[in-house]
Structures are given as C-alpha cells and as structure tokens.
Amino acid sequence: MTGPVLVPILGDQLSPDISSLADRKPDDTVILMMEVAEETTYVRHHKAKIALILSAMRHFAEELREAGWTVDYIRLDDPDNTGSFTCEVARAVERHNARGVQVTEPGEWRVRQAMEQWRSDLPIRLRILPDTRFICPLPDFYEWATGRKELRMEWFYREMRRKTGLLMDGDKPVGGRWNFDAENRGGPEAGLEPPGLPAFPPDATTREVLDLVSTRFDKHFGSLEKFAWPVTRAEAEKARDAFLKDRLPLFGKYQDAMVAGQDFLFHAALSPAINIGLLDPLDLCRRAETEWREGRAPLEAVEGFIRQIIGWREYIRGMYWLEMPGLADANGLDANRPLPDFYWTGQTKMRCLADCVRATRDHAYAHHIQRLMVLGNFALLAGLKPQEVADWYLVVYADAFEWVELPNVAGMVLHADKGRLASKPYAASGAYIDRMSDYCGKCAYDVKKKTGEAACPFNALYWHFLARNEKKLSGYHRLAQPYATWRRMSEDKRAEYLESSEAFLKTLEPAEPGWAR
Incomplete structure (x- = not known):
C-alpha cells in the first residue's frame, strides 16, 4: 500500500502534541476521529459527560483542520456509522488505502485489548505508542512497584517531585516538608462565599451536540440544563487561569469542606479538561508553582493541588495498569448489597x-x-x-x-x-x-x-x-x-x-x- 498513515485519535486524546502525531506530517497522514455508539453506551454515561466529549471532539477536529491536517470524522448520527471502533478503523483503512495505523495507547484496558486485536484483523502494520502526556511512563511505574511490600502513594509522589523539580529546593522539598495535608483540613465557615466557576455558554457546535444527546440518550442519568463545561483548549485555559487567580489561594484550606448547595467551593473542576486532553497536567502544575513563588498563593494550597496531579493522578494510573484485569472483579470484603435506588x-x-x-x-x-x-x-x-x-x-x-x-x-x-x-x-x-x-x-x-x-x-x-x-x-x-x-x-x-x-x-x-x- 502506498497511501497515508491513518492516526485514530480517541475522545480522551484531544491534545495537539499527542504522541501519535509527534512524528507525522499533514501531507502523509489522515487523522480518524470516531463517535461510536459502543463508547457512549458500554455504560449508560451521564448526558453531560457524553455531550462534553462529543463537543470537545468536534471542536478539536476543527482545530486540527485549521492547522493543516486531514481529518476523517465519523459522527454518531452518520447513517453508515457501524458503532464500533474496530469496524470504523477497518473501513477507514480501506477508504484511504492506508499503509499503516499509528495510535497512542488508550487509557482503558478493554480498549487496549481491542487495539491488540487490530494486529490480526487489519492487513497492515499497527504501531501503538506510549501516552507521553503522563509524567510517569508505565514501565517506570512497574519498576518502582517491583519488590515493594507497600505501594503507597506518598513514596511515589516524592519520586515525582524529584523527577519534575516541582516545589523542590535542590534535592529537598521547599518548606522542609513533602506534604502539607495537615494544614488543608478546614471545615466550612459561616458566610463562606467562593467565586463562581467561569461559564462557557454553548456555541452552535455544542448546541447541536446537546440536541443530539437529549434526543438519543434521553433515558440516561443526569441533566443538560446547567451544561457549561469548557469544550475547547481556549476555554479550558480560561478556566485554568480563573482557578489559579480566584480559587487556588484558598483551595488548600477548604479542599475537604462540604457546603450544601456550593457544588464547587474552591476546587479547580479542571479534571474533565485534563482527562480528555484539553490541558497539560504538568504545565498546570508549573503554573500553580509560579503562583506560590510569586507570592499569590500559599505553599500548603499549591502543594496540595500539585500532589493531586503528579502524585495521586499518576499513581492511580499506574496502579490501574498494574492490577488489571483482576481489579475489575476485586471484592476483598465480600460486599454484595445492591446499589440503592x-x-x-x-x-x-x-x-x-x-x-x-x-x-x-x-x-x-x-x-x-x-x-x-x-x-x-x-x-x-x-x-x-x-x-x-x-x-x-x-x-x-x-x-x-x-x-x-x-x-x-x-x-x-x-x-x-x-x-x-x-x-x-x-x-x-x-x-x-x-x-x-x-x-x-x-x-x-x-x-x-x-x-x-x-x-x-x-x-x-x-x-x-x-x-x-x-x-x-x-x-x-x-x-x-x-x-x-x-x-x-x-x-x-x-x-x-x-x-x-x-x-x-x-x-x-x-x-x-x-x-x-
């Protein structure tokens, strides 16, 4: 085959520097993006979750086109949509006479198993690349875990601090401590009025998605009435900047507090944007560190925030791949009561x-x-x-x-x-x-x-x-x-x-x- 390389990009890989594109050029590449039924319904996702991912995918496809890439985009309501990742990739290989498929490793076990099946199902070469958006490559995590009796996040977190240099003074943590969790346990106080999150009114693309979701997934849990998540990189960056300026200074003190009707308090609410690829987690941590170094946020708030990302998020990802597939069936306490209504x-x-x-x-x-x-x-x-x-x-x-x-x-x-x-x-x-x-x-x-x-x-x-x-x-x-x-x-x-x-x-x-x- 003499056609282009096909690069499938998944709904949580919406990053222009994704590893599958790092060595590609627009004149020899077709990017494949797919809205497939099996991903929207393998569990009955919240309506707003489906809307966020589909809208963000459509906006990202336009960004790629504007940057000169050829994007083959399969919409959920396309009449010929088979509803399957594997089938859509196979159809695209034939449609574009692709000479190979190059993809960034997925985040989920079941999708990785499906991709491995492509090796036998597709008549061309398949290349699965590491997801370089994570700070700790999976082989490094496995090496860290080998031989340890206890796989505690705190020890892993210290390694990530040393690796990134975040909040470090040479080889020592700034402030003389790795962890300021004891200062981050404030309860609710009378009259606590956190600043609101920036809202992003739906544009024409998002409105089209909201209409599709409300019709096609009307029986799914959740509401779309208050949908205001950032769906583009520019919106996610505005949400990031608003958090760093308005809520990070008090994030640490009140991160464990709960107030009825105050759904976000001083939290970042950036995890959806991070997890679908609209924000770079390491860049976000460096920006948070700058807020402390320039005197705009206290150390305990910044350390607590950074720990959630380079500590907990990276650790959880490593533990997932280390423990799968058995983790999906784990029931060490023999708990068997049905979920209450x-x-x-x-x-x-x-x-x-x-x-x-x-x-x-x-x-x-x-x-x-x-x-x-x-x-x-x-x-x-x-x-x-x-x-x-x-x-x-x-x-x-x-x-x-x-x-x-x-x-x-x-x-x-x-x-x-x-x-x-x-x-x-x-x-x-x-x-x-x-x-x-x-x-x-x-x-x-x-x-x-x-x-x-x-x-x-x-x-x-x-x-x-x-x-x-x-x-x-x-x-x-x-x-x-x-x-x-x-x-x-x-x-x-x-x-x-x-x-x-x-x-x-x-x-x-x-x-x-x-x-x-």
Missing part, C-alpha cells in the same frame, strides 16, 4: 447523600471529599457490591474513565483490593461529616444520636462495618483504636448498634435492573 434519584432523608447526588445529576461532578467520604463512605459501610459502585462512578462523572475511576473506587473507596492501594479503609461515622460540612444541621436525622430511627445512619453503620469485617481488618494498625473501643463496649451496646444498622439497611430500595449497562 437513591444513588440515582437522590430521594433519601440523609441530607449529605441527597445533596451530593443532586450535584452529580446537575453537573456530572462532585468534589473528591463528597465522592470519598459521603457517597463512597456510605457504599463502604453498607457493603455495596464493588462492581455496581464502580459502574455508578463511571457513569455519573464527567472526568471518569476506567483508569482513574476503578482504582479509586475498588481501592480508595471500598478497600476491595485488600489494601494494595490504601493503608486502611476510609470508614467514618456521622461525626466526620458533621465536622467537615454543614449538612447535618438541617438533616432529618440527628448526627448526635447513635442508634434508633432518628439517629444518623452513618453512626451505627460504622460499627456494623467494623464488626462484620473484624476477621479481615482487626490486624490493621490504623484500626487498632476503633476495634479496641468496640471490644470495650457492653454486649448489649454492640447488639444495639448491629440491630439499628440492620433495621436501616432493610429500608434500602435497590436500583432498577439494567441501570448501568
């Missing part, structure tokens, strides 16, 4: 959960403490089935791709990986939520009551969780104190907690079958 409807008297589901429905977003310590904490305490919880997180959040969602849920949220990722389960009673939020004051349940119908369900569920998992968890050093407290309780008190939990759990209505897939 209120995760979709928000119809629960627990104000914290209702508000978090409402924010998720409105924006395809909730910040990390809402995801971990409200929605995730309940799933852990109630013993919800990990595969159903993981599907839910994958469906509902705009930044959720399996590589980032699954290890967070299976490891950080549910401890289903038997502690490979986290040193203890992130289990908490209502007291934590009361301390870090304003949810409890107007809740139908009383957070101060421990058992009974009027008591906050988190309180009894906490002890129920510890009791039913005692054989698996009692040896954890970080759980020694709560287990000692449990054993000091009278037999009647322990029975009261367990009976109160069981009574509450019987009230949970499971979600309808087929809600995710």
